[in-house]
Amino acid sequence: MDRIRRYPELAGDHRRDLDAVLDAAAVGTLATAVDGLPWVVPMLYARDGDRIVLHGSTGAGALRQVAAGAPAAFSVTMLDGIVVADTLFDSTANYRPAVVRGCLTDFSGDDAVHALDLMSDSLIPGRSSEVRTHTKKELAATLAMALPIEPGCWTVRVRDAPPPEPSMDSVGWAGVVPLRTSACEPIPAPWVGADMPAPESVRRLVANGSP
Amino acid sequence: MDRIRRYPELAGDHRRDLDAVLDAAAVGTLATAVDGLPWVVPMLYARDGDRIVLHGSTGAGALRQVAAGAPAAFSVTMLDGIVVADTLFDSTANYRPAVVRGCLTDFSGDDAVHALDLMSDSLIPGRSSEVRTHTKKELAATLAMALPIEPGCWTVRVRDAPPPEPSMDSVGWAGVVPLRTSACEPIPAPWVGADMPAPESVRRLVANGSP
Numbered sequence: 156m157d158r159i160r161r162y163p164e165l166a167g168d169h170r171r172d173l174d175a176v177l178d179a180a181a182v183g184t185l186a187t188a189v190d191g192l193p194w195v196v197p198m199l200y201a202r203d204g205d206r207i208v209l210h211g212s213t214g215a216g217a218l219r220q221v222a223a224g225a226p227a228a229f230s231v232t233m234l235d236g237i238v239v240a241d242t243l244f245d246s247t248a249n250y251r252p253a254v255v256r257g258c259l260t261d262f263s264g265d266d267a268v269h270a271l272d273l274m275s276d277s278l279i280p281g282r283s284s285e286v287r288t289h290t291k292k293e294l295a296a297t298l299a300m301a302l303p304i305e306p307g308c309w310t311v312r313v314r315d316a317p318p319p320e321p322s323m324d325s326v327g328w329a330g331v332v333p334l335r336t337s338a339c340e341p342i343p344a345p346w347v348g349a350d351m352p353a354p355e356s357v358r359r360l361v362a363n364g365s366p
Numbered sequence: 367m368d369r370i371r372r373y374p375e376l377a378g379d380h381r382r383d384l385d386a387v388l389d390a391a392a393v394g395t396l397a398t399a400v401d402g403l404p405w406v407v408p409m410l411y412a413r414d415g416d417r418i419v420l421h422g423s424t425g426a427g428a429l430r431q432v433a434a435g436a437p438a439a440f441s442v443t444m445l446d447g448i449v450v451a452d453t454l455f456d457s458t459a460n461y462r463p464a465v466v467r468g469c470l471t472d473f474s475g476d477d478a479v480h481a482l483d484l485m486s487d488s489l490i491p492g493r494s495s496e497v498r499t500h501t502k503k504e505l506a507a508t509l510a511m512a513l514p515i516e517p518g519c520w521t522v523r524v525r526d527a528p529p530p531e532p533s534m535d536s537v538g539w540a541g542v543v544p545l546r547t548s549a550c551e552p553i554p555a556p557w558v559g560a561d562m563p564a565p566e567s568v569r570r571l572v573a574n575g576s577p
Contacts, residue, residue, distance in 0.1 A: 182461065184441045186406045188399035195397045195406075197443040197463040230395045232408040237549070239568055242497055243486045244504040250393065252408040275454045279543075286453055286538070293455040317555040327497070328564050330554040332490075332571060336547045338448070343541040344528040353539050357450055360543060 173304070173311040176233050176253040177202040181278055183231040185209065187221045200229070201270075201277035207255060207302040208270040222261040222300050229255045229302055237332040240318035247318075249331060253311040259300045267299040281356040337364050384515070384522040387444050387464040388413040392489055394442040396420065398432045411440070412481075412488035418466060418513040419481040433472040433511050440466045440513055448543040451529035458529075460542060464522040470511045478510040492567040548575050 177200075186195045196218070201208045207229055211218045221227050236249035262270070271294075272283035289297075318329045338361045341353045352358070388411075397406045407429070412419045418440055422429045432438050447460035473481070482505075483494035500508075529540045549572045552564045563569075 181459070182443050182445050184395040184397070184406065184443070186395070186397040186404040186439075186441075188402050188404050191399050191402060192437050193397040193399050193404060193439040193467075195395065195439045195441040195465055197441055197461070199459060226403050228397075228404040228406045230397075230406040230408055232393050232395070234393050237489050237571075239490065239493070239552075239565075242500075242504070243482060243494060244500060244508070246486055246489075246493070248392070248410060248489070250408070254406055256404075271454060275457055278448050278457075278459070279450065282450070282457070283454060289453075289455060293453070297455070317553075320555075320557065328554065328562050328568070329558055330552050330564065330568075332552045332568060333550040334547055335550055336545055339544040339546055341450075341541050341543045342528075343539065344531075346531065347540055351539050353541070354450075357539070357541075357543060360448075 169311070172251070172313050173253050173255075173309055174202065176231055176251045176311055177207065178277075179233050180231045183207075183229050185221065185227060185229050187225050187227045189220065189225075199274060199278070200231075201274045202304075203270060203273050203301070205304045207304065208273055209259070209300045209302065210271060210274060211298045211300070212296065218298060221259050222298055224258045224260070227257065227259050227302065234334055235315065236334050238314075238316075238318050239332065240329050241321050241327050245319045245321075247314070249314050249316065249333075251311065251313050251315075253309065255302055255304055255309040257302050257305060257308050259302050261298055261300045263294070263299065267294060267297070270299045270301070271297065279356045279360055281359065282354075285354050285356055380522070383462070383524050384464050384466075384520055385413065387442055387462045387522055388418065389488075390444050391442045394418075394440050396432065396438060396440050398436050398438045400431065400436075410485060410489070411442075412485045413515075414481060414484050414512070416515045418515065419484055420470070420511045420513065421482060421485060422509045422511070423507065429509060432470050433509055435469045435471070438468065438470050438513065445545055446526065447545055449525075449527075449529050450543060451540050452532050452538050456530045456532075458525070460525050460527065460544075462522065462524050462526075464520065466513055466515055466520040468513050468516060468519050470513050472509055472511050474505070474510065478505060478508070481510045481512070482508065490567045490571055492570065493565075496565050496567055 231253045233251040238247045240246045442464045444462040449458045451457045486493045
């Protein structure tokens, strides 16, 4: 995938591009080094201004190590389309990979409540205002963490373009197949009556077509 | 996200679940440790039986280190749905995270040609038979690598279930909002005539609705 560095449309590293990727995706991969070996775990996350908010169980061992300040890298990628060229070599993807490097800090109290609400609202906008707030027991079981987005500690690349132009007369079709992720019709839990309407946040999510 | 280990539907580690995740997704995150620090890069990949095939430019520095045999971890996650519970604490996602650990090997010759064809066909089934094969120059510029899928060196988790059942009478709606990624109408490159039909592989991809 590194080969696409050759294309000028991948230049950039604009903060607004980073924010767009972080706000569009829902899952990223958290990586750290444990005893010199790579350790990775996919995690739901939310962006909260100049930080990425993550959460996990207070029981998770390696996660605790990361939360304790070990250097970490968080990777998020949006795959926007498949780029079909005349050759396999020039075929690629329109994608937006982002990496944020830094040290995680854990936090608690009102800050944790705000962060956990944000995580839910990032997946389902408006959801946190429809349900009760977190109990002390729930907060005690949850490790809330933040990764700061600091200058010089992140990269984002944006490929959003047709295939590279062929050097000789193109003999065949070339173009882009866009990919789109949509929210589909909600499936009620088994104990929920079929006549109970989904909450407004869920109906809005489906109406908007995507998370 | 580790909190969901509590749910029995996440038990498993079946090889068929691993293959299903690897075959459904197109982008993963490759992680290694460089001087004790985590290094991550998102990459297109394909599964080739008992190995994961990756490729990059021969010019990429850190990639070369990984290809040279440094321990690596490759993380792939499918996000299948948003799980809406009565509480934010029990809300989560239906997702399938997979991690394969091992050492990458680079390879060349016919093996590389096969692997690169597979990478293309993994994104667009049948595409490799519609275009010319790789030139020597293209092959020389491409680093083809494989990560073996070995027993004990991978994990996969599958959450595919309604929200956890509420401990008291549920007072509100709960359920799952499924997410689906679709291939949309192809966009021809600027130099391609509007009357030129997209190749069969592309038309099939769009007709099938997803990569």
